[in-house]
Amino acid sequence: MRQVTDIRVVSSEALPSPAELVAELPRSEVQTDFVTQARRELHAIIHGEDPRLITVVGPCSIHDLKAGREYAEKLVTLAAELKDRMLILMRVYFEKPRTTTGWKGLIMDPQLNGTCDIPTGLHIARKFLGDVLDLGLPTATELLDPITPQYIADSLCWAAIGARTVESQTHRQMASGLSMPVGFKNSTAGDCAVAVNAIVAATNEQTFLGITPEGRASAVTTSGNPDCQIILRGGADGPNYYAEHVAEAVVMAEKANVTPSLMIDCSHGNSSKDPSRQPKVLQEVINQITDGNRNIHA
Numbered sequence: 001m002r003q004v005t006d007i008r009v010v011s012s013e014a015l016p017s018p019a020e021l022v023a024e025l026p027r028s029e030v031q032t033d034f035v036t037q038a039r040r041e042l043h044a045i046i047h048g049e050d051p052r053l054i055t056v057v058g059p060c061s062i063h064d065l066k067a068g069r070e071y072a073e074k075l076v077t078l079a080a081e082l083k084d085r086m087l088i089l090m091r092v093y094f095e096k097p098r099t100t101t102g103w104k105g106l107i108m109d110p111q112l113n114g115t116c117d118i119p120t121g122l123h124i125a126r127k128f129l130g131d132v133l134d135l136g137l138p139t140a141t142e143l144l145d146p147i148t149p150q151y152i153a154d155s156l157c158w159a160a161i162g163a164r165t166v167e168s169q170t171h172r173q174m175a176s177g178l179s180m181p182v183g184f185k186n187s188t189a190g191d192c193a194v195a196v197n198a199i200v201a202a203t204n205e206q207t208f209l210g211i212t213p214e215g216r217a218s219a220v221t222t223s224g225n226p227d228c229q230i231i232l233r234g235g236a237d238g239p240n241y242y243a244e245h246v247a248e249a250v251v252m253a254e255k256a257n258v259t260p261s262l263m264i265d266c267s268h269g270n271s272s273k274d275p276s277r278q279p280k281v282l283q284e285v286i287n288q289i290t291d292g293n294r295n296i297h298a
Contacts, residue, residue: 015119017215018150025126027154031133035180038138038157041087042181043227045297046261052084053289054263054298056140056158058091062106065128068092076135089158090137094125095144097164099188107148122151129155146174150211156180161198163188163233163268172201173208177222183229183263183298190235190269192245196252199228203258229261229298234269241270241281243288250295263298 006012016024027035044050057075062068072090079088096105103109107121129152132139138157143149144165149156159178163185165171175182175198182202184195203224210220230249232240239245241264253260264270264285271277289296 013118015122015215017213018211019213019215021122021126021151022154022213025123025130027130027133031130032154034133034136035138035155035157038087038089039180039227042138042158045087046181046227046229047259048261048294048297050087053086053296054158055086055088056091056263056298057088058093058140061093061096062125062128063103063112065124068128069131072132072135072137076137079137087138089140090132092129092132092139092141094121094152095142095148097142097144097162099164105144107145122148126152126155143171143174143178146170147211149174149178150213153179158183160185160231163235166198167194169201170208172198173206173222175202175228176204176206176224177210177220178225181227181229182225183231185231185233185265186235186240188235188269190237190240192230192232192240192249192252195230196249196256196258199230199253199258200256202228226259228258229263231263231265232270233265233267234271236269239270239272239281241266241284243291243293246288246293246296260295261297262295264296 045052045054075090094105094107107125108118109116110121110124111117129139140158141156142160142162158181160183161171161175166184166187184198186192187194203226205222205224207219207221210218212218232245234240246262249262250260266278266281270281
């Protein structure tokens with residue numbers, strides 16, 4: 001009989017199940033309590049019950065573990081100094097969405113050489129998250145592959161859905177079942193409406209295909225995620241961090257009957273991908289907050 005499936009599949013390697021990796025690198029009671037408390041504080045900020053700002057700080061992605069740990073050790077000191085005004089989370093990104101091709105992150109290619117040793121990548125990512133939690137830093141990452149959360153979600157305090165995946169039904173459904181707050185970026189074109197639509201979907205009950213902790217395919221039904229934010233990150237049409245953009249996003253959220261909680265991305269399109277422009281973006285955000293804006297929470 002002529003083969004009609006997997007014609008273009010070169011190889012297929014079995015992965016350890018999520019349950020196996022979690023058992024190998026379990027979270028301690030202290031770590032679990034820390035994650036739970038950080039999520040509670042994030043919830044309070046998103047819903048206007050805590051006046052502090054959520055601040056996600058860190059490298060574009062984790063690729064050098066030693067440098068990442070050194071960064072975390074320095075950041076935890078700053079987080080303690082500013083804890084009364086900010087809830088600082090470390091940006092711990094392991095998955096990289098690509099517009100075309102390129103390195104797809106530590107989980108997919110931990111050796112950075114195209115070997116795509118995913119089992120090792122998952123192990124390294126989970127261990128690194130534990131190290132950051134042990135320092136007393138809440139963790140933040142972008143979730144790209146819908147299978148990844150089963151391996152690391154218990155170690156995450158906040159997650160993002162990126163500009164390239166915000167219109168994806170798969171990612172909106174996934175977000176509806178995540179146990180942590182989730183931020184949705186506007187599209188790469190700069191369209192904020194897609195982020196609002198994503199939040200509407202994520203706050204509602206969804207049923208979709210997933211996997212169990214044992215690695216079996218399953219039908220997953222969720223209750224919806226009430227802790228969602230709009231992330232303004234700029235786009236092809238330019239930045240969108242000014243007061244008029246913020247006001248427009250708030251109106252969109254209110255019309256859609258979702259919580260008008262905004263995070264301003266000081267990088268990406270808002271800085272034209274130029275790090276030297278990030279302080280200008282930050283200063284504008286500070287000005288809006290000091291002028292009384294109560295919808296910018298991060």
